[in-house]
Amino acid sequence: MSTMSDTPVLDTLAAxxxxxxxxxxMSEDMLILTRIAALVASDxxxxxxxxxxxxxxxxxxxxxxxQDVLVAIAPIVGTARVMSAAGHIAEAMGVAIAVADAALQEQLDSGTR
Structure with a gap:
C-alpha cells in the first residue's frame, strides 16, 4: 500500500x-535525446x-x-509532428527562461532590502 501524497501523479511520473x-x-545525453524523440513521436x-x-x-x-534528432526522425514521424515539436520546445524554453529571470529578479530584490 502506498503513502498518501499531495502530488500523486507527479510522484508516480518521477518514480x-x-x-x-x-x-x-545509455549515456545521459543519449537518454535525453531518445526521450525527446519519443516526445516528438507522441506529439x-x-x-x-x-x-x-x-x-x-x-x-x-x-x-x-x-536539431540532428529532429532531422533524423522527420521522415518517420512526419513534418507536422516535427514542426509541432519545434514550437513546443520553443515554448518550453521561453517558460524556462521566464522562470529563471523571475528567480534572478527575486534574488536581486531580496539582496537590496
Whole structure:
C-alpha cells in the first residue's frame, strides 16, 4: 500500500523516470535525446519538453544535437509532428527562461532590502 501524497501523479511520473534511468545503459545525453524523440513521436505538449530541459542541460545536450534528432526522425514521424515539436520546445524554453529571470529578479530584490 502506498503513502498518501499531495502530488500523486507527479510522484508516480518521477518514480517511473528514475526506474527507467536506473535500468537504462545509455549515456545521459543519449537518454535525453531518445526521450525527446519519443516526445516528438507522441506529439507531446510543451510541459513535457519543459520537464526535460534541465536534464538536457545537465547532460550537455547541445542545440545542434537536438536539431540532428529532429532531422533524423522527420521522415518517420512526419513534418507536422516535427514542426509541432519545434514550437513546443520553443515554448518550453521561453517558460524556462521566464522562470529563471523571475528567480534572478527575486534574488536581486531580496539582496537590496
Amino acid at each position: 517511473m523516470t528514475m526506474d527507467s534511468i536506473e535500468r537504462c545503459g 507531446a505538449p510543451s510541459i513535457s519538453y519543459l520537464a526535460h530541459l534541465g536534464p538536457a542541460v545537465e547532460a550537455n545536450v547541445t542545440a545542434s544535437q537536438l
